[in-house]
Amino acid sequence: xxxxxxxxxxxxxxxxxxxxxxxxxxxxxxxxxxxxxxxxxxxxxxxxxxxxxxxxxxxxxxxxxxxxxxxxxxxxxxxxxxxxxxxxxxxxxxxxxxxxxxxxxxxxxxxxxxxxxxxxxxxxxxxxxxxxxxxxxxxxxxxxxxxxxxxxxxxxxxxxxxxxxxxxxxxxxxxxxxxxxxxxxxxxxxxxxxxxxxxxxxxxxxxxxxxxxxxxxxxxxxxxxxxxxxxxxxxxxxxxxxxxxxxxxxxxxxxxxxxxxxxxxxxxxxxxxxxxxxxxxxxxxxxxxxxxxxxxxxxxxxxxxxxxxxxxxxxxxxxxxxxxxxxxxxxxxxxxxxxxxxxxxxxxxxxxxx
Amino acid sequence: xxxxxxxxxxxxxxxxxxxxxxxxxxxxxxxxxxxxxxxxxxxxxxxxxxxxxxxxxxxxxxxxxxxxxxxxxxxxxxxxxxxxxxxxxxxxxxxxxxxxxxxxxxxxxxxxxxxxxxxxxxxxxxxxxxxxxxxxxxxxxxxxxxxxxxxxxxxxxxxxxxxxxxxxxxxxxxxxxxxxxxxxxxxxxxxxxxxxxxxxxxxxxxxxxxxxxxxxxxxxxxxxxxxxxxxxxxxxxxxxxxxxxxxxxxxxxxxxxxxxxxxxxxxxxxxxxxxxxxxxxxxxxxxxxxx
Numbered sequence: 001x002x003x004x005x006x007x008x009x010x011x012x013x014x015x016x017x018x019x020x021x022x023x024x025x026x027x028x029x030x031x032x033x034x035x036x037x038x039x040x041x042x043x044x045x046x047x048x049x050x051x052x053x054x055x056x057x058x059x060x061x062x063x064x065x066x067x068x069x070x071x072x073x074x075x076x077x078x079x080x081x082x083x084x085x086x087x088x089x090x091x092x093x094x095x096x097x098x099x100x101x102x103x104x105x106x107x108x109x110x111x112x113x114x115x116x117x118x119x120x121x122x123x124x125x126x127x128x129x130x131x132x133x134x135x136x137x138x139x140x141x142x143x144x145x146x147x148x149x150x151x152x153x154x155x156x157x158x159x160x161x162x163x164x165x166x167x168x169x170x171x172x173x174x175x176x177x178x179x180x181x182x183x184x185x186x187x188x189x190x191x192x193x194x195x196x197x198x199x200x201x202x203x204x205x206x207x208x209x210x211x212x213x214x215x216x217x218x219x220x221x222x223x224x225x226x227x228x229x230x231x232x233x234x235x236x237x238x239x240x241x242x243x244x245x246x247x248x249x250x251x252x253x254x255x256x257x258x259x260x261x262x263x264x265x266x267x268x269x270x271x272x273x274x275x276x277x278x279x280x281x282x283x284x285x286x287x288x289x290x291x292x293x294x295x296x297x298x299x300x301x302x303x304x305x306x307x308x309x310x311x312x313x314x315x316x317x318x319x320x321x322x323x324x325x326x327x328x329x330x331x332x333x334x335x336x337x338x339x340x341x342x343x344x345x346x347x348x349x350x351x352x353x354x
Numbered sequence: 355x356x357x358x359x360x361x362x363x364x365x366x367x368x369x370x371x372x373x374x375x376x377x378x379x380x381x382x383x384x385x386x387x388x389x390x391x392x393x394x395x396x397x398x399x400x401x402x403x404x405x406x407x408x409x410x411x412x413x414x415x416x417x418x419x420x421x422x423x424x425x426x427x428x429x430x431x432x433x434x435x436x437x438x439x440x441x442x443x444x445x446x447x448x449x450x451x452x453x454x455x456x457x458x459x460x461x462x463x464x465x466x467x468x469x470x471x472x473x474x475x476x477x478x479x480x481x482x483x484x485x486x487x488x489x490x491x492x493x494x495x496x497x498x499x500x501x502x503x504x505x506x507x508x509x510x511x512x513x514x515x516x517x518x519x520x521x522x523x524x525x526x527x528x529x530x531x532x533x534x535x536x537x538x539x540x541x542x543x544x545x546x547x548x549x550x551x552x553x554x555x556x557x558x559x560x561x562x563x564x565x566x567x568x569x570x571x572x573x574x575x576x577x578x579x580x581x582x583x584x585x586x587x588x589x590x591x592x593x594x595x596x597x598x599x600x601x602x603x604x605x606x607x608x609x610x611x612x613x614x615x616x617x618x619x620x621x622x623x624x625x626x627x628x629x630x631x632x633x634x635x636x637x638x639x640x641x642x643x644x645x
Contacts, residue, residue, distance in 0.1 A: 051548075078550075098550055102556060
């Protein structure tokens with residue numbers, strides 16, 4: 001049963017549609033990420049849930065209760081901001097205890113709860129430091145503890161890691177997921193970082209232009225993008241234009257490729273083949289023509305990514321990116337001619353949009 | 355080449371320079387201009403003050419403390435001195451309180467929700483700079499004399515003068531507080547407080563004001579100083595404040611007036627010091643919440 005229900009949310013800013021008929025059900029204890037580029041409406045949705053923005057239409061329900069008319073202070077939702085939002089005049093402990101003091105909780109209870117949360121986020125030793133005396137990562141952990149202190153019905157995180165450096169981001173997102181799992185806190189997480197969204201969410205909501213493009217588990221969104229936008233936005237994706245020749249056979253780049261995903265498309269349909277860089281297996285072509293069921297091209301660029309190396313291949317089907325284990329990268333030097341055999345089951349075929 | 359021959363070599367480094375860190379080597383040539391500026395500015399402020407001290411002590415027949423004793427302990431002037439100085443201090447404190455109560459929530463709301471009105475607010479609050487005090491006094495008297503449409507008579511009451519001084523304080527108080535608010539992320543702080551359950555008054559009192567304290571103190575100090583020395587409105591409205599007493603004394607007893615000036619200067623600085631000391635907090639300190 002859904003715990004947080006968003007029903008037909010719509011929001012306009014002047015004549016621009018920021019959110020259009022947005023509906024979503026979130027189960028209790030679920031971790032859902034809103035993923036999309038700037039201006040897609042993800043933060044607007046979060047602010048409507050928190051009560052900082054009012055929808056032009058639609059409603060927000062928590063545990064069956066309509067909270068749309070309530071001000072933020074009466075929604076009992078914990079919010080973590082990109083800019084931390086810690087009160088500069090209060091120590092870490094006092095920041096965490098702020099919400100409890102506002103609720104007139106007894107001093108002993110406040111003190112106990114603040115201690116528990118400092119322990120939870122691993123900051124007991126900096127309890128008496130002020131925000132300007134802490135690192136960005138520590139400040140954001142205090143902000144998380146402060147939001148959790150009020151035992152919120154829903155935890156809202158608005159790009160909480162965007163202001164942090166790469167290494168801290170990775171460790172802190174693991175920390176957030178660990179805490180969320182432990183507390184079974186219903187959580188909405190806004191980010192434009194696909195890696196972040198895919199790595200910590202139960203479900204990902206891909207958004208564009210105020211609308212939901214796709215909702216699914218990280219694996220579903222990555223492996224089976226339902227729209228070209230999702231395919232392009234989530235992970236690296238090659239798009240190759242082709243035409244369906246026979247059911248399950250697509251002509252692309254002068255080759256006839258067996259694509260099971262095109263089995264239900266009628267002959268003559270123009271399609272975009274969506275190929276992940278790891279779904280094309282390169283082999284060296286010292287001379288002669290490539291196999292009939294493979295694409296081919298010449299290695300133009302090698303980009304070292306750590307465990308893998310990304311090859312940019314210029315071929316008949318256009319530029320393609322292909323990932324190979326870095327240990328094998330020297331087999332495909334720049335300028336070498338290679339064949340790309342596709343993992344046909346992993347290739348998606350999406351009809352061209354008019 | 356000719357061009358390269360024009361390039362001046364760096365000045366030779368002395369043995370003393372070699373032992374200094376780079377920033378100290380660079381500063382060697384700078385202080386002269388700064389010192390001259392500092393000395394000129396110091397003289398600009400101190401010479402009139404010292405001249406006034408000298409004039410107050412030298413009555414033409416040698417060094418004497420009589421001008422100071424005349425109003426501090428003398429029967430003729432001391433009553434008026436203590437009455438007017440305490441009256442002016444009270445007016446100044448009430449003006450600071452009134453101005454703060456009016457300007458702080460207004461400036462906060464303009465910064466939070468009504469950003470498009472900021473130019474209007476800036477223009478409005480700076481009007482006391484461009485409206486001559488005589489015009490301002492006439493307008494205030496007309497408005498608050500009990501005539502329609504307002505029908506409220508305040509002229510002659512202490513509240514009337516405080517209200518006029520609050521108007522005079524607008525540019526100083528609004529300028530300070532507006533700058534302070536703009537230096538803070540009040541949107542995030544406000545939303546953070548509200549998400550934790552704080553009402554608007556709680557947010558203002560417990561979150562915004564403590565973090566705005568330096569700006570508030572700055573505005574308060576300026577306002578206090580302005581009121582302590584304000585002469586025109588008090589004179590036109592016929593209030594017997596300290597500057598009026600000073601002017602009255604100066605017309606008859608020039609040396610006593612000079613002594614009064616020095617003492618009032620010291621009192622004002624003392625009051626400013628007290629305000630600053632009371633408002634000073636340890637960095638980041640605020641109300642105790644939690645442990």
